[in-house]
């Protein structure tokens with residue numbers, strides 16, 4: 278019987294446990310224990326129901342294009358609970374000189390694919406629009422090592438594009454800065470497009486034409502979520518795992534290599550395992566591995582994380598009419614505000630707020646404003662309300678507010694991240710039985726975390742030589 282420890286009960290660790298459970302039920306000789314330091318499972322996936330509204334504390338959805346989270350939902354019996362974003366109403370604004378400017382139709386991240394809406398948009402100056410036209414003739418360029426997203430975008434479209442679009446979009450996803458994040462790790466498709474086509478505009482159009490030829494199916498929504506929120510995925514996965522394998526309030530304090538395996542110490546107990554799946558943030562993994570491999574701990578500790586706060590505000594339904602139509606807005610740093618973004622939740626997804634309620638979700642924090650975590654709840658809510666008033670003229674008193682602090686939760690893939698991962702993989706080869714999963718490595722979104730957990734479990738089974746038995750679906 279092989280014994281496996283999973284450390285970390287966020288969606289990465291739970292996805293790993295789910296794969297192991299399928300193998301166990303299929304007759305594989307294995308046992309596993311999942312250690313989670315907090316009293317609940319799910320990590321940053323937390324949903325609350327407040328005053329008839331569905332409030333997401335962490336992620337509210339995931340990219341439909343990446344299949345792993347939807348696949349897991351279907352496997353745990355939630356196929357009929359998947360919902361798509363209301364893309365017919367998908368409008369997003371950027372704050373430019375104190376006013377909201379609509380992101381023009383056809384803009385794919387920062388690449389324009391439709392001429393008229395881009396030319397007419399107040400989002401960009403004439404100078405940037407001319408840069409966009411010139412970009413069409415950008416020559417192919419083989420990557421000579423990594424660079425920041427800011428340097429890459431600036432080369433194609435100029436600095437205004439970095440400030441008004443690339444940076445706010447990345448703050449929204451990573452809580453990071455375009456001037457720090459690695460283009461090869463964060464936007465690998467764009468780096469490839471530059472190498473093969475030169476112009477991102479031409480590359481994007483070629484890709485869209487190819488897709489249109491290959492598929493006549495109607496376009497899928499950009500984002501997918503669950504009717505009852507992201508917590509529904511956590512609950513469904515947990516309900517398929519034996520309670521005896523799940524150790525909440527089980528902070529792992531130490532791990533040690535011993536007798537060809539690993540000893541895991543949590544609280545006053547120590548236990549022997551053949552393998553470990555480390556599904557914590559890389560910072561926690563670094564702490565736990567300091568005694569095992571100083572080099573590995575130092576590489577893991579080099580992966581930076583930022584913190585953020587999400588503030589949900591529920592209002593009377595009449596507030597809906599006072600908001601601009603669409604999903605919400607992003608705030609470039611140059612606007613001098615502290616808020617990074619706001620989502621009009623009741624518009625983005627169905628089933629989020631009753632008709633007589635409006636629900637807003639705002640983000641604050643990120644790489645440039647870690648200090649906000651030191652502010653009291655009241656101070657943070659006041660900042661958000663003041664800025665909502667300045668940006669969209671919202672003066673109404675909220676019926677409720679819910680604030681969630683996420684300390685060091687968002688990994689930042691800095692320049693050289695992929696090279697760092699190469700070194701980490703080399704060091705792991707000297708530590709058989711140890712596998713890493715989580716948002717610190719090859720994707721920060723929920724689907725990537727599901728994939729990383731599942732792959733870590735499969736790799737562990739392979740290393741341990743656990744007999745391949747066809748996995749059974751655990752759907753009810």
Ligand SMILES: Cc1cc2nc3c(=O)[nH]c(=O)nc-3n(C[C@H](O)[C@H](O)[C@H](O)COP(=O)(O)OP(=O)(O)OC[C@H]3O[C@@H](n4cnc5c(N)ncnc54)[C@H](O)[C@@H]3O)c2cc1C
Pocket residue numbers: 284285286287288289290312313314315319320321322334335336337338339340527528529530556557558561565585587683686687714715716717721722723724726
């Ligand atoms: C505010 C916010 C909004 C986001 N929005 C989106 C979104 O809309 N869409 C999207 O796709 N992604 C989003 N993300 C990113 C995504 O949700 C996360 O990257 C992903 O859920 C991380 O999952 P994880 O399991 O790797 O890590 P976590 O959820 O951080 O789980 C790690 C777990 O490890 C535990 N742990 C740590 N140390 C120990 C220890 N020593 N012993 C035992 N347990 C330990 C922690 O308690 C934690 O529960 C968002 C993230 C945040 C914070």
